Amino acid sequence: MLTTSSFTQSLSSTPLFSKTLSTAYERLSSGLRINKAADDSAGLQISNRLTSESLAKNQLRRNLNDGISYAQIAEGGLQESADILQRMRQLAMQSQNGINTDADRRAIDKEFQQLKNALNGIAYNTEAFNRLPLLGDNDLLSDNVPSIGDTFVKGNTVQLSSGLRSVAYIPAGSTNISIDIDSFSADDDLQVFTTRGRHLVGTPLSDNVWSTNNVNSTSDIKRFLFLPEEGYAPTASYDGSSLITSGSGTINGTTFTFSGDQHPGITTESLTIDNTSEPLIISVVGQGVFNATVDWDTLGAAGSGGNSFEAGPVDITATNSLSDGTDFINLTKTPVGLSDLDMVESDVLTFENAEVALQQIDDALEYVSESRAFYGAKMNQMESALKLNDRIHEGLMAARSQILDTDFAAETAKSTQAEIVEQASISVRAQARSTDEQVLGLLSSVSNN
Known part of the structure; x- marks a missing residue:
């Protein structure tokens, strides 16, 4: 027959309920279902891999945004170059007008030459936020x-x-x-x-x-x-x-x-x-x-033209996978200096020179427009890669959460159950102790009589 004393001893001798309560508290306080390898060894391994993938996706988002900013700065420089070329084209057409004297053409050429310098300045001084040259070819x-x-x-x-x-x-x-x-x-x-x-x-x-x-x-x-x-x-x-x-x-x-x-x-x-x-x-x-x-x-x-940077294309990280490695979106530099546009010696001092300059400017405008289209396409490519990266990241986070995160409803129910059992155990032990004391009191009074 199980007595009250033996029942309370059984409750106090097993660590089942205290361990359950301790585990529930640990999970509720940390928010994680797996706090140590013993909790779920297989789940821990999978969650670590998913964590690595998630961190990579976060960094990819930053890299792609940096790449988009880089392309936007380059495209902005090219836009200004196109505006300057349009003004130079106007001056070349003005110089072709037969009513201009040689003095008039010299005056026109002064602005033309200054615009050439401005064009070269954009080519060699357009830099990204990290001072990486974008357009110059040095x-x-x-x-x-x-x-x-x-x-x-x-x-x-x-x-x-x-x-x-x-x-x-x-x-x-x-x-x-x-x-x-x-x-x-x-x-x-x-x-x-x-x-x-x-x-x-x-x-x-x-x-x-x-x-x-x-x-x-x-x-x-x-x-x-x-x-x-x-x-x-x-x-x-x-x-x-x-x-x-x-x-x-x-x-x-x-x-x-x-x-x-x-x-x-x-x-x-x-x-x-x-x-x-x-x-x-x-x-x-x-x-x-x-x-x-x-x-x-x-x-x-x-x-x-400084020696602080390595010239050549810029590789923007587009995708990353632990199994497949890293893919890149390549952004090549766009040389648009005077020598690259074949306009080093162009001027509008004579009718003939202005005619030659017009052809050179038309060729330069076509090249600059193609370069702007290149950067626009690259920006769209990086935007698409960014959207894909975000969707994959969302799925990774959901899978990781299923494995690693605490189910607060279930753990709360477990902790409540364990608390009730523990409190019941304390109550039973207290009652048993009181009953024992009462029996000893009765025995003591009988023996005194």
Whole structure:
């Protein structure tokens, strides 16, 4: 026969109800059905995998939004480029009008040239929020040749070796650059080129400084200097038609003032440049060492040919799966500088030049429009990938919740049941203790009598 005492001992000796209550409290407080591996080992493994997938989807959302912002900035730069080209087209048509005098066309060309500089500035200075260049095409420079800001200390004198090589380059958008070199009575000559091989400042190829470096013809300079590792375009070819050997001259809106070759005699040479509308490569051709003092007001932004970024396409993460890996949406850079649009030497000073400029502008507008369409399509592609990512993420979260999250209704019912049983146990134990005391009291009174 089960007595009250034996029943209470049975309740107090089993941990069943206290364990149930403890587990229910743990799940209700944490909100998780699985708090340790022992709760559900298989479920824990699956939920961890789903958690990894969920975190990846969250990061993919951020990556895709960043990519959309990147494309929007590039498309905005191209839109402004198109507006500038439309105005340039108006000026070219105005210059074609027969009532214009030469003075009128020179006045028109002043605005035309300034718009060219603005067009180049957009190409080389349009940057994303993380200062990544979007439109400029400076991969040869950024990979292989340091800028003057990296080679020289502003206003200080630096000693370097001369030779047949690129010493540094001036980024597009730089202003008031001054370069002074001292070759210590050696024949070291300052030279300035564009990345396409146009010789702007320096000494002609007939000068002795070139022959001593095995350059006797245009094919020699292309073979020995106009190389990708020296910052030149693969299609670069020598053009000395605008070479400034001394004095001042303006080429494509940039004014150069050059002392000229001072050898023999004075061995110092000086050059000033008021502004740069495209990257310019500096060489000091010779066979010795020289001191150079370089100063400037401003240098072009890092995206205008700096060596801080790796050029080339940008890969935006589009999908990610633990089993399939990562897929990317590729955003290529869009070079829209004057050299890329074949408009470096365009002007509207004559009827014929204005006619040529019109064709160049029409070609440039078509290219810019195609580039804008490219970015628009990429934005739509990223928007679609974003929607798909969100739908998959929603399904993952639902599956993870089913496995990992607490069923509050069920756990509340379990905790209530366990609490009732525990309280009943306490009540029974208290009653049993009271009954025992009563029996002992009766026995004690009987024995006293």
